[in-house]
Amino acid sequence: MSTAARAASPRLEPPTGFEVDHEATRLYNENATFVLTDHTLSLLATKEGDMFLYADPEGNLRGGELGMGLYYRDTRFLSRYEMEIGEHPAVLLSSSAERAYMSYVDLTNPDLVDGGVEIPAQTLNIRRTRVIKERLYERIRFKNYNDHRIHVRVNFEFGSDFADIFHVRGLLHERTGTFYRPVVEGQTITFAHSGEDGLLRQTVIDLGTAPSAIEYGIGSVRVSFDLDLVGHQTKLLSFVIEPIVAGVEREGPAFDVAVHELRRSYDEWDHECTSIYTDNEVFNTLLQRGRRDLRALLTDTPDGRYIAAGIPWYVAAFGRDSLMTAHQILMLNPAPARDTLRLLARFQGDRVDEWRDEEPGKILHEIRTGALANAAIVPHTPYYGSIDSTPLFLMLFGTYFKWTNDRAFAEEMMPHVERALEWIDRYGDMDGDGFVEYQRRSRGGLDNQGWKDSYNSIVNADGSLAESPIALSEVQGYVYLAKLRIADVYDAFDRERDAVALREQAHELKKRFNEAFWVPEDSFYAVALDGKKRPVRSVTSNPAHGMYCGILDPEKAGEVSRRLLQPDMFSGWGIRTMSKSAVAYNPMSYHNGTVWPHDNALIAAGLKRYGYHKQTNRIATAIFDAAVFVDYMRLPELFCGFTRRTPNQPVSYPVACSPQAWAAGSPFLLLQAMLGLSARAPENLLTINSPVLPAWLNWVELRNLRVGDSLISLVFRREGEMTGFSMISKEGSVRVIMEE
Numbered sequence: 001m002s003t004a005a006r007a008a009s010p011r012l013e014p015p016t017g018f019e020v021d022h023e024a025t026r027l028y029n030e031n032a033t034f035v036l037t038d039h040t041l042s043l044l045a046t047k048e049g050d051m052f053l054y055a056d057p058e059g060n061l062r063g064g065e066l067g068m069g070l071y072y073r074d075t076r077f078l079s080r081y082e083m084e085i086g087e088h089p090a091v092l093l094s095s096s097a098e099r100a101y102m103s104y105v106d107l108t109n110p111d112l113v114d115g116g117v118e119i120p121a122q123t124l125n126i127r128r129t130r131v132i133k134e135r136l137y138e139r140i141r142f143k144n145y146n147d148h149r150i151h152v153r154v155n156f157e158f159g160s161d162f163a164d165i166f167h168v169r170g171l172l173h174e175r176t177g178t179f180y181r182p183v184v185e186g187q188t189i190t191f192a193h194s195g196e197d198g199l200l201r202q203t204v205i206d207l208g209t210a211p212s213a214i215e216y217g218i219g220s221v222r223v224s225f226d227l228d229l230v231g232h233q234t235k236l237l238s239f240v241i242e243p244i245v246a247g248v249e250r251e252g253p254a255f256d257v258a259v260h261e262l263r264r265s266y267d268e269w270d271h272e273c274t275s276i277y278t279d280n281e282v283f284n285t286l287l288q289r290g291r292r293d294l295r296a297l298l299t300d301t302p303d304g305r306y307i308a309a310g311i312p313w314y315v316a317a318f319g320r321d322s323l324m325t326a327h328q329i330l331m332l333n334p335a336p337a338r339d340t341l342r343l344l345a346r347f348q349g350d351r352v353d354e355w356r357d358e359e360p361g362k363i364l365h366e367i368r369t370g371a372l373a374n375a376a377i378v379p380h381t382p383y384y385g386s387i388d389s390t391p392l393f394l395m396l397f398g399t400y401f402k403w404t405n406d407r408a409f410a411e412e413m414m415p416h417v418e419r420a421l422e423w424i425d426r427y428g429d430m431d432g433d434g435f436v437e438y439q440r441r442s443r444g445g446l447d448n449q450g451w452k453d454s455y456n457s458i459v460n461a462d463g464s465l466a467e468s469p470i471a472l473s474e475v476q477g478y479v480y481l482a483k484l485r486i487a488d489v490y491d492a493f494d495r496e497r498d499a500v501a502l503r504e505q506a507h508e509l510k511k512r513f514n515e516a517f518w519v520p521e522d523s524f525y526a527v528a529l530d531g532k533k534r535p536v537r538s539v540t541s542n543p544a545h546g547m548y549c550g551i552l553d554p555e556k557a558g559e560v561s562r563r564l565l566q567p568d569m570f571s572g573w574g575i576r577t578m579s580k581s582a583v584a585y586n587p588m589s590y591h592n593g594t595v596w597p598h599d600n601a602l603i604a605a606g607l608k609r610y611g612y613h614k615q616t617n618r619i620a621t622a623i624f625d626a627a628v629f630v631d632y633m634r635l636p637e638l639f640c641g642f643t644r645r646t647p648n649q650p651v652s653y654p655v656a657c658s659p660q661a662w663a664a665g666s667p668f669l670l671l672q673a674m675l676g677l678s679a680r681a682p683e684n685l686l687t688i689n690s691p692v693l694p695a696w697l698n699w700v701e702l703r704n705l706r707v708g709d710s711l712i713s714l715v716f717r718r719e720g721e722m723t724g725f726s727m728i729s730k731e732g733s734v735r736v737i738m739e740e
Contacts, residue, residue, distance in 0.1 A: 018180040018181065018183065018192055019180060019181045020178055020179070020180060020181075021179045021180055021181040021182075021218075021219060023218045023219075024179040024181075024218050024219035025177075025178055025179045027218055027219060028161050028162075028163075028175060028179060028219065029175040029176060029177065042057060042631060043055060043056060043057070043066070043068065043312075044056070044057065044059065044095060044096075044097040044103045044105075045097055045100065045311040045312060045658065045659065046097055046100060046101065046102065046103045046130055046131075046132055047100055047101065047132060047296050047297070047308075047311055047315065048100075048101045048131075048132040048133055048262065048296070049132070049133075049134070049299055049300055050072065050073055050299050050300075050301060050308075050315065051070070051071065051072045051132050051134075051135075051136070051243065052070075052071050052132070052311055052312060052315055053069075053070050053071075053103070053130065053132060053136060054067060054068050054069055054071070054311070054312045055068055055081075055103070056068060057092055057095045057105070058083075058089070058090065058092050058095070058105060058107065059083070059095065059103070059105040059107075059128045059130070060081060060082045060083060061078060061079060061080055061081040061082065062080070062082060063079050063080045063159065063161075067168050067169075067312060067313075069163075069168070070136055070203075070241060070243065071165070071312070071315065072243035072245075073243075073245060073369045073370060074164060074165040074316065074368050074369050074370030074373065075162055075163070075164060075165070075195070075201060075243070075245075075370050075371065076160075076161060076162065076163045076164075076165075076168055077160055077162065077191075077201065077203040077241075077243035078136075078158065078159075078160055078203055078241060079159055079160055079161040079163065080157055080158060080159030080160075080220060081156070081157070081158055081159075082156065082157045083128075083140075083154065083155070083156055084154070084155040084156075085109050085110075085112065085124070085126070085152060085153075085154055086109075086112045086114060086119075086152060086153055087153075087155070088109075088110050088112070090107035090108065090109065090110075090126055091107060091108050091109065091110055091121070091122075092105070092106075092107055093106040093107060093108055094106050096632075098632045099292075100292065100293060100295075100296030100311075100659060101131060101132055101133075101262045101266075101296060102129070102130065102131045102132075102259070102262070103128075103129075103130045104127065104128070104129055104130075105127070105128040106125065106126070106127050107125075107126040107127075107128070108121070108122045108123075108124060108125055108126065109121060109122070109123065109124040109126075109152075112152070114150065114151045114152065114153070115151060117148075117149075117150065117151070119146070119150050119152070120146070123144070123145045123146045124142065124143070124144055124145065124146075124150070124152065125141075125142075125143040125145065126140065126141070126142055126143075127140070127141045127143075128140050129141075131255065131258050131259055131262065133252060133253060133258035133261065133262060134242075134250045134251065134252035134253075134258075135240055135241060135242040135243070135250070135252045136240070136241040136242075137238070137239070137240055137241075137255045137258060138238070138239045138240075138241070139236060139237075139238050139255055140236065140237040140238075140239075141234060141235075141236055142154075142227055142229060142234065142235050142236075142237075143232075143233075143234045144229035144230070144231060144232060144233050144234075145232065146231055146232075147231040147232070148230075148231055149228065149229065149230045149231065150228075150229055151226065151227070151228050152226075152227045152229070153212075153224055153225070153226050153227075154224065154225045154227060154237070155222060155223070155224045156222070156223050156224075156225075157217075157220055157221070157222045158182075158189060158191075158205060158220060158221050158222075158223075159191075159217075159219055159220035159221075160191035160193070160203045160219070161219070162177070162179070162191075162193035162195065162201055162203075163175075164195070164196075164370040164371050164372045165313070165368070165370055166368075166370070166372050166378055167372075169313055172372065172377070172378070175196075176196050177193060177194055177195045177196055177371070178193065178194045179192075179193050179219060180192040180193065180194075181216075182216065182219070182220070182221045184214055184221060184223075186210050187206060187207045187208060187209055187210045187211075188204060188205065188206055188207070189204070189205040189207070189221050189223070190202055190203070190204050190205075191203040191219075191221075195370075195371030195374075195375075196371040196372055196374075196375040196377060197371040197372075197374035197375040198375075199245060199246045199371065199374065200245075200246060200247065201243070201244065201245055201246075201371075202243075202244040203241065203242070203243055203244075204241070204242045204244060205239060205240070205241050205242075206239065206240040206241075206242075207223065207237075207239055208237060208238040208239060208240075209225075209237075211223035211224055211225055212224050212225055212226045225237060238255065240252070265295075266292065266295055269291075269295040269298075269333075270291065270295075272333055272335065273291055273332050273333045274331060274332050274333070274702055274703065274704055274705045274706070275701075275702070275703040275704055276332075276671070276700070276701070276702055276703075277700070277701040277703070278697055278699065278700045278701070279697065279698045279699050280696055280697055280698075282624075282628060282633075283624060283696070283697065285633050286624065286627050286633045286635075286667050287667055287668070287671070289632055289633045289634050289635075289664075290635070290664040290665065290666075290667045290668065291332065293634060293659035293664040294307065294325070294329065294332075294336070294661070294664050294665065296659060297309075297310070297311075297659060297661050297664070298336065299315070299317075301317075303343060303346060303347075304339060304342055304343035304346065305336075305339040305343065306322050306339065306340055306343050307321070307322045307325050307326065307336055307340065307661050308322075308661065309321035309322065309657070309660065309661050309662075310637055310657030310658070310659065310660035310661055310663075311657055311658070311659055311660070312657065313655075313657060314657055314660075316366055316367055316368055316369075317343060317344075317364070317366070317367045317382075318365065318366050319344055319363045319364045319365050319366070319386050319389030319392070319393070320365065320386050320388055320389050320392060320451055321661050321662055322340045322343075322344070322661070323340060323344070323363075323389065323392040323393055323395075323396045324392060324451075324598065324662050324665075325661040325662045325664070325665040326340045326341075326396055326400075327392070327395065327396050327399060327669075328598070328601065328662060328665030328666060328668055328669040329665045329668050329669075330399060330400065330403045330679075331403075331668055331671075331672045331677060331705065332668045334400055334403050334404050334706065337396055337399075337400040338400065338404075338406070338409055340396070341393065341396060341397055341400065341409075341413060342412075342413075344363050344364060344389075344393060345393075345413060345416040347364050347367065347382050348361060348362070348363060348364075348416055348419060348420070349361060349362035349363075349364070349384055349423070354441040354442055355376075355379050355442050355443075355444070356379045356381070356382065356383050356384050356385075356442060356445075357379070357383065357384045357385035357440065357441055357442045357445050357449075358384040359384070359423060359427040360419065360422075360423065360427070361390070361419035361420050361421075361422050361423030361426075361427070362384050362389070362390055362420075362423050362427065363384075363386070363389040363390045363392075363393040363420065364382040364383065364384050364386070364389060365382070365383050365384055365385050365386035365389055365446075365449070366380050366382060366383050366386075367380060367381065367382040367383075368380035368381065368382075368383075369381075377444075378444055379442050379444045379445060383442070383445065385438075385440065385442060385445040385446045385449050386449055386450075387428070387436060387437070387438035387449040387450055387472065387475055388449075388450055388451065388472075388474070388475050388478055390420050390423050390424060390428065391420075391424065391428075391436070391475065391478035391479045391481075391482040392478055392482075393416075393420055394417060394420050394421065394424075394482035394483075394485065394486055395478055395481050395482045395485055397410075397413055397417060397485070397486070397489070398481075398482065398484075398485020398486050398488060398489055399485055401485075401488070401489050401492070401681070401682070402485070402488065402678075402679050402680055402681060402682070403679040403681055403706070403707065403708075404681055404706075404708060405492075405681035405682045405708040405709075407492070407493075410489060410492075410493070417486060417489075421483075421486065421502075424436060424479055424482075428479075430469055431469070433471075433533070434508070434509060434512050435471040435476055435509075435512075435513075435516070435529065436471065436475050436476065436479055437468075437469040437470055437471035437472075437529075438450075438468070438469060438470060438472075439468040439469040439470070439531075440468070447468075448470070450472045450474065450475060450542075451474075452540075452542070452577065452591035453591075454589075454590045454591050456584065456589075456591075456592065457590075457591035457592060458470055458472070458527060458528055458536060458538075459536070459538050459582075459583075459584040459592070460530075460536055460537060460538065461537040461538055461582070461583065462583060463582075463583035463584045466528060466530045466536045467530045467531040467532065468530070468531050469531050470528045470529070470530060470531070470536075471528055471529040472527070472528045472542060473513075473517050473525050473526060473527055473528060473542050473543040473545075473546060474542045474543065474545035474546060474549075476509060476513045476517070476546070476551060477513075477545050477546035477548070477549035477550075477551040477552075478545070478549060479506075479509060480506050480509050480510055480513070480546075480549050480550070480551040481506075481548075481549035481550060481551070483502040483503070483505055483506040483509075484502070484503065484506050484550075486502055487499040487500075487502040487503045487506070488682075490502065491682075492682045509551070510551050510553075513546075513551055514551075514552070514553045514556065516529060516533070516535075517529065517535065517543065518556060519535050519537055522537060522539060523559045523563065524539050524543065524559070524560060524563055525543035525546070525552070525556070525560065526543070527539075527540045527542045527543065528542075538578060538579070538582045538584060539563070539568075539569070539578070539579035539581065539582060540577060540578045540579070540582075541564075541569070541575055541576065541577050541578070541599050541603060543560065544560060544564055544575070544602075544603040544606060545599075545602050545603070545606065546606070547560065547561075547603065547606025547607060547609060547610055548602045548603070548605050548606035548609060549606070550609060552610070554610065557610045558610075561607055561610065561612045561615055564603065564607075564615070565615055565618065567580070567643070568580040568581045570622075571587075571595055571622075571641050571642065571643050571644055572622060572643060572644025572645075573595055573622050573623075573625065573626045573639065573644050573650045574595035574596075574597070574599075574600040574619060574622045574623055574626065575595065575599065575600050575603055575619065576593050576594065576595055576641040577591050577592060577593060577594055577595070577596060577599065577641070578591070578592045578593045578641075580593070580641075587640045587641035587642045587651075588640050588641075588653070590638070590653075593640075593641040594638045594639065594640055594641045594653060595626075595638060595639055595640070595641050595650070596637070596638045596663075597623055597626075597635045597636075597638075597662075597663045597666040598662035598663060598665070598666050600619050600622070600623055600666070600670075601623070601665075601666035601667075601669040601670050601673075602669070603619060604616045604619040604620055604669075604670055604673050605669055605670075605672070605673040607619070607673075608673040608674075608676065608689075608690075611690070613690060613692040614692070616673050616674060616692070617674060617692060617693075617694040619670075620670040620671075620673070620674055620694060621694050621696065622644075623635070623666065623667075623670065624667075624696070626639065626649075626650045627667075629649040629650055630650075630658075634658055634659055634664075635658075635660075635663040635664065635666060635667070636652070636653065636656040636657070636658040636660060636663060637653070637656040637657040637658065637660040637663055638653050638656050638663075639651060639652055639653050639656070640652070640653055671700070674691065674692060674693060674694065674697075675688065675691045675693075675700065675702075675716055675725075676688050676689035676690050676691045676692075676739075678739075679707045679708075681707050681708035681734075682708075684708060684710075684733055684734050684735060685707075685734065685735055685736075685737060686705075686707045686712060686734055686735070686736045686737075687736075687737055687738075687739045688725060688736065688737070688738050688739065689738075689739045689740070690739075690740060691716050691723040691724075691725060692723050693716060693718040693723045697718065698717065698718050699715060699716060699717045699718065700715070700716045701713070701714070701715045701716075701728070702714045702715075703728070707732075707734045708732070708734060709732050710730065710731060710732025710733060710734035711730070711731040711732060712727065712729070712730045712731075712732075712734055712736065713727070713728035713729045713730070714726070714727055714728060714736070715728055
């Protein structure tokens with residue numbers, strides 16, 4: 001990712017010794033299918049930085065249409081990596097990617113016969129350990145549990161299709177580019193490809209030792225190792241796989257050093273975060289899982305650090321996702337908010353460019369760095385087609401300031417804040433009606449540009465698609481809160497006139513929103529206004545975000561809160577994105593009936609704002625209950641909206657990202673809502689508004705919660721229906737007050 005992405009990419013010649021592989025070029029460019037099929041296979045996701053591995057439970061990459069591979073900078077550098085024991089697949093015992101930077105797979109042998117010597121099943125243990133740190137390391141341990149010597153031939157097949165992430169996801173199908181014949185020299189295999197952008201990409205595999213045998217296929221290499229193990233002997237194979245773009249190699253440590261550095265990095269992240277303890281060990285596990293997954297999704301680039309949206313398909317900077325996640329976790333750690341704001345400010349729009357849906361002051365939607373983006377086949381360098389990224393940028397900036405009183409950073413960001421405010425009024429409000437709306441201009445862009453960005457997510461009551469330009473209900477709430485938050489920052493810098501002007505604009509927006517979006521017949525708000533200013537009347541979760549922002553009139557908020565917890569909206573596992581009574585409802589549709597943890601966290605926090613404490617806890621309880629059924633207690637991006645029965649569990653969505661950023665951040669926003677925490681660091685205050693713990697929590701302890709320059713430790717205790725708090729310790733001058 002670089003500001004140089006707008007410029008033409010340099011074209012490099014293939015290295016000496018490489019020959020064009022015409023068969024592989026034809027196979028991958030003309031006949032290969034890159035459409036990702038829906039599946040329910042639980043895959044192992046391992047990530048560090050801007051590299052990640054997506055493997056099957058045995059640790060193999062099987063090619064095909066499940067999206068498995070080693071990815072770096074939006075390119076799949078390894079699409080096939082399969083291991084066999086004596087021409088047979090190994091037998092899986094267990095596997096885990098609980099630590100996102102490392103995965104383990106334990107395997108054993110089937111019945112084998114080699115040279116007349118029987119190797120009984122389950123007498124050879126094979127442990128595959130993988131770590132990512134600038135490259136992929138694999139250490140494979142073979143342990144012979146027989147009393148006698150055995151000979152085993154172990155085969156590995158490698159292949160690289162160098163598919164762009166847009167090809168893998170099935171969003172584009174035509175491919176160009178040139179594949180070169182793989183080269184094996186001693187213990188090193190090299191695959192190479194020149195992509196649509198003309199850049200040479202290589203996958204270099206260091207096998208650690210020369211193989212016993214080598215076979216070449218079309219775009220693939222099969223190598224074999226002959227292992228002799230006396231009784232109870234252990235032997236290791238160690239591979240290092242390095243993706244290289246345009247000849248730029250990155251230094252990487254040895255395996256053991258990489259593991260040590262990664263563990264230390266995770267420990268440092270834990271130390272930077274607020275420590276949270278409760279009497280519920282299962283909830284503690286959920287919080288620890290979220291904290292660790294957020295660290296895994298932190299991604300450092302030459303342009304700055306950001307929180308990647310999710311594995312596998314969204315390991316990229318997404319304006320909306322990164323901003324929302326950073327907002328969710330301000331109580332946990334405000335540093336990602338600062339890093340996210342700084343990165344997005346660097347790429348703030350500075351021109352009108354219809355191909356990228358770019359406008360001056362606009363905050364990006366998504367940055368990609370693969371061949372298709374570099375060659376301008378897709379508009380993601382960056383792409384700006386997000387109607388909510390800009391107000392969310394302002395919301396996060398203002399809320400970050402409330403938690404930190406970081407005046408130096410505020411001064412640094414102020415020019416970007418002013419440009420974002422100008423974008424809202426000049427470009428976001430396309431027709432001067434006071435509402436921010438969107439309409440796709442880019443032929444390669446998104447039709448829908450809110451968080452529900454699938455093509456069929458904004459529909460009328462009869463199931464027809466809404467006509468653009470579309471003014472989304474939640475976006476008006478974001479704009480409202482953004483202007484109030486920036487007004488507070490202006491107050492801190494003695495810009496009273498500017499603060500008053502923004503508050504007046506926000507109050508006028510609130511008045512007009514409640515007039516235009518409220519549908520009396522439904523006792524609910526419209527999801528949007530269409531191009532003719534008609535309410536789009538599907539009952540959805542979108543307007544409930546307005547409760548978090550405070551834009552809903554109190555009496556109308558009461559009706560919304562009641563509807564949200566009715567059976568058509570509340571599945572038992574959370575609030576659905578769309579009512580079961582809607583024509584377009586589908587519990588398996590990405591945005592039209594599923595349950596999203598981040599959506600529920602925002603809604604729960606909004607209900608808390610309006611005083612609906614029990615409803616807040618009911619949603620938090622549902623999400624907590626759902627997490628219990630998920631591997632590693634890792635909340636997925638979403639799950640299906642089927643009604644909760646007894647006994648049953650939430651139905652997985654086939655291709656949900658996991659780990660996913662705003663799912664990982666959701667437990668922290670839910671906890672903040674239950675505790676009623678809010679910071680006012682410029683006033684040196686931490687406020688606590690009506691804390692209410694659910695029945696499954698008796699106490700919650702926060703240690704080293706940061707407010708401005710102060711650190712504070714608190715404990716909340718529930719006795720029956722009442723929850724109180726007390727201070728454990730304090731460093732600094734922050735005051736804690738109870739608000740009703």
